[in-house]
Amino acid sequence: xxxxxxxxxxxxxxxxxxxxxxxxALDETxxxxxxxxxxxxxxxxxxxxxxxxxxNHWVMGSVVGVGIDxxxxxxxxxxxxxxxERTEIGASTDPPSGECCLPAPYVLVFDPAxxxxxxxxxxxxxxxxxxxxxxxxxxxxxxxxxxxxxxxDGHVLKFTKDGQFLAQYGIPGTDLGSNSTEHFGRPAxxxxxxxxxxxxxxxxxxxxxxxxxxMNSGEVKRFWGAYGNVPSDEDMGRYDPNAxxxxxxxxxxxxxxxxxxxxVYVCDRPNDRIQVFQKDxxxxxxxxxxxxxxxxxxxxxxxxxxxxxxxxMYLADGxxxxxxxxxxxxxxxxxxxxxxxxxxxxxxxxHSIATDSEGNIYTTETYEGKRVQKFLYRGIGAIAAENxxxxxxxxxxGR
Numbered sequence: 021x022x023x024x025x026x027x028x029x030x031x032x033x034x035x036x037x038x039x040x041x042x043x044x045a046l047d048e049t050x051x052x053x054x055x056x057x058x059x060x061x062x063x064x065x066x067x068x069x070x071x072x073x074x075x076n077h078w079v080m081g082s083v084v085g086v087g088i089d090x091x092x093x094x095x096x097x098x099x100x101x102x103x104x105e106r107t108e109i110g111a112s113t114d115p116p117s118g119e120c121c122l123p124a125p126y127v128l129v130f131d132p133a134x135x136x137x138x139x140x141x142x143x144x145x146x147x148x149x150x151x152x153x154x155x156x157x158x159x160x161x162x163x164x165x166x167x168x169x170x171x172x173d174g175h176v177l178k179f180t181k182d183g184q185f186l187a188q189y190g191i192p193g194t195d196l197g198s199n200s201t202e203h204f205g206r207p208a209x210x211x212x213x214x215x216x217x218x219x220x221x222x223x224x225x226x227x228x229x230x231x232x233x234x235m236n237s238g239e240v241k242r243f244w245g246a247y248g249n250v251p252s253d254e255d256m257g258r259y260d261p262n263a264x265x266x267x268x269x270x271x272x273x274x275x276x277x278x279x280x281x282x283x284v285y286v287c288d289r290p291n292d293r294i295q296v297f298q299k300d301x302x303x304x305x306x307x308x309x310x311x312x313x314x315x316x317x318x319x320x321x322x323x324x325x326x327x328x329x330x331x332x333m334y335l336a337d338g339x340x341x342x343x344x345x346x347x348x349x350x351x352x353x354x355x356x357x358x359x360x361x362x363x364x365x366x367x368x369x370x371h372s373i374a375t376d377s378e379g380n381i382y383t384t385e386t387y388e389g390k391r392v393q394k395f396l397y398r399g400i401g402a403i404a405a406e407n408x409x410x411x412x413x414x415x416x417x418g419r
Contacts, residue, residue: 059402059403060400060401060402060403061332061345061354061355061400061401061403062325062332062345062379062397062398062399062400062401063397063398063399063400063401063411064357064380064381064395064396064397064398064411065395065396065398065411065412065413065414066364066365066393066394066395066396066410066411066412066413067134067364067393067394067395067396067413068364068365068413069134070133070134070393070394071094071130071134071135071136071392071394072130072133072134072135072136074124074128074136075136076122077111077119077120077121077122078121078122078123078124078125079103079108079109079120079121079122079123079124079390080096080098080124080128080390080391080392081098081099081100081101081102081103081123081390082098082099082102082371082385082386082387082388082389082390083096083097083098083371083372083384083385083386083389083390083391083392084097084098084099084153084154084155084371084372084384084386085097085153085154085155085156085157085166085209085371085372085384086156086372086373086374086382086383086384086392087156087157087158087164087374088158088374088375088376088377088382089158089162089181090158090160090162091131092131092132092376092377092378093129093130093131093132093137094129094130094131094132094374094376094382094392094394095127095128095129095156095158095164096127096128096130096156096384096392097126097127097141097153097154097155097156097166098124098126098128098384098390099126099152099153100123100124100126101152102387102388102390103123105117108121109121109122109123124139125139125140125141125142126140126141126142126149126153127139127140127141127156127164127166127183129181130392132376134394138181138182138183140179140182140183141153141183144185145185146185146188147177147185147188148175148188148192149177150166150167150168150169150170150173150175150177151168151170151171151172151173152168152169152170152171152173153166153167153168153170154166154167154168154169154170154173154206154207154208154209154224154225155167155207155208155209155210155222155372157209157210157211157212158181159212159214159219159235160212160214162180162181163178163179163180163181163186164178164179164180164181164183165177165178165179165210165219166179166210167204167206167207167208167209167210167221167224168206168207169206169207169208169224169225169272170206171206172192172193173192173204173206173207173225174190174191174192174193174194174195174196174203174204174205174206174226175188175189175190175191175192175203175204175207176188176189176190176204176207176210176221176238178238187238189204189233189238190202190203190204190207191203195226197227197253198223198227198228198229198243198245198251198252198253199243199250199251200227201239201240201243202240204221204223204224204227204231205223205224205225205226205227206223206224206225206226206227206272207221207222207223207224207225207227207231208222208223208224208225208272208273208274208275209221209222209224209274209275209276209321209372210222211275211276211277211278212235212278213278213299215280216299217234217235217236218232218233218234218235218241218278218299219232219233219234219235219238220232220233220276220277220278220284221233221276222272222273222274222275222276222286222287223243223273224271224272224273224274225271225272226271227251227253227271227273228245228246228251228252228253228268228269228270228271228273229243229244229245229251229269229273230243230244230245230273230276230284230286230297230301231243232299242300242301243301244297244301245268245269246266246267246268246269246288246291246295247267247295247303248297248301248302248303249267249268251268251269252268254268256268256270258290258314259290259291259292259314259317261292261311261312261314265291265293265306266291269286269288269291270288270289270290270291271290272289272290273286273287273288273289274287274288274289274319274320274321275287275319275320275321275322277322277323277324278299279324279330279348280328280330281329281330282298282299283296283297283298283299283304284296284297284298284299285322285333285348287319287320287321287322288317288319289316289317289318289319289320290315290316290317291317291319292308292309292310292311292313292317292318292319293306293307293308293309293319294306294307294309294319294322294335294351296351305351307351309335309337309344309353310337310339310340313337313339313340315339316338316339316369317339318337318339318340319335319337320335320336320337320338320339320370320371320372321335321336321371321372321373322334322335322336322373323373323374323375323381324348324375325348325375325379326375326376326377326378326379327379330348331347331348331349332345332346332347332348332354333345333346333347333348333351334346334373334375334381335373336370336371336372336373336383337356337370338367338369338370338371338385338386339369341358341359341360341361341366341367341368341369341370342356342357342358342359342367342370342407343356343357343358343367343370343373343381343383343395344356345357354403355403355404355405355406355407355408356406356407356408357395357407357408357409357410357411358370358408358409358410358411359407359409359410361410363410364393364410364412365393365395365409365410365411365412366410367383367385367389368385368387368388368389369385369386369387369388369389370383370384370385370389371383371384371385371386371389372384378397379397380394380395380396380397381394381395381397382394382395383395395411
């Protein structure tokens with residue numbers, strides 16, 4: 021595959037030019053002089069009243085996925101295990117230590133107004149629920165796909181929108197490595213290419229690859245590692261911002277998002293980079309984001325604006341507690357919003373991101389964040405600051 025990449029080098033020149041790539045020095049946030057000169061970008065305000073309160077004394081644990089269906093209903097998936105029995109879910113102990121609270125079902129579904137309209141999830145007949153569910157995505161038929169990053173999670177699950185089991189792809193509890201066509205390795209997230217009827221799996225926490233499946237059969241059609249290389253399971257050690265970029269993904273490969281113009285954007289999270297490919301796995305370019313970020317890394321999840329050209333890309337950075345607004349073609353950071361905190365508009369480990377048909381953004385928070393937030397799209401406006409902080413509602417007067 022390395023030889024193939026060399027052969028395609030000349031053919032990639034037009035694609036790179038189309039991306040508007042420029043040689044520019046990165047500062048510590050990954051921004052550039054080009055970004056600083058940009059005049060406008062999409063504007064957002066947090067909706068502090070979304071979603072509506074949950075019933076039944078339910079609370080969410082670490083929220084590790086968000087997806088939007090064809091009706092703009094919002095699906096989130098969370099983990100119950102991180103909920104603390106003593107401080108959060110006393111009503112679930114035996115005997116109960118208090119009236120509140122109880123773990124909510126794994127999957128919660130909200131309408132656009134934030135009303136809870138459905139809930140389901142967990143072990144059932146015919147499938148293995150992930151040891152640690154991770155990611156939730158809605159395909160063009162409104163079916164729901166779920167991955168898992170726990171020990172033994174070598175599979176993905178497919179359900180109807182109301183939680184009826186449809187299919188299980190991969191072999192739970194089997195470790196066959198990054199070049200297997202029968203098994204996944206703790207997959208992080210699933211995305212879709214409707215035109216090709218294909219599924220992209222960021223695979224993930226054990227494997228170090230992007231895998232592409234047939235949407236109907238679940239058959240693995242192709243896969244690749246960083247730079248389009250044959251994926252390797254070699255331990256590359258910890259990320260060092262002063263070392264040369266490695267030629268493989270580190271774990272986790274956290275997202276793989278296809279676009280309508282034939283590209284795939286991949287979150288190589290611990291390496292603080294986004295890599296861009298053609299849909300056959302041919303490498304196009306990459307972008308380093310906040311290159312001094314250690315540990316969890318800076319590139320957690322990607323969503324695109326809903327205009328026909330998918331002009332903008334929104335990147336969740338859970339370690340630095342913000343969302344970057346980027347020009348998708350040039351990969352330049354235009355601005356960002358968020359900061360560390362628990363008030364609306366701030367984040368603790370922003371993990372997943374999605375957009376609805378109106379251009380609104382939804383984010384989830386893992387670890388101790390344990391929530392979902394909605395950011396209302398307010399059109400294109402002047403960039404007020406490189407880092408906006410909490411995009412607090414301004415009202416009609418402030419717009």
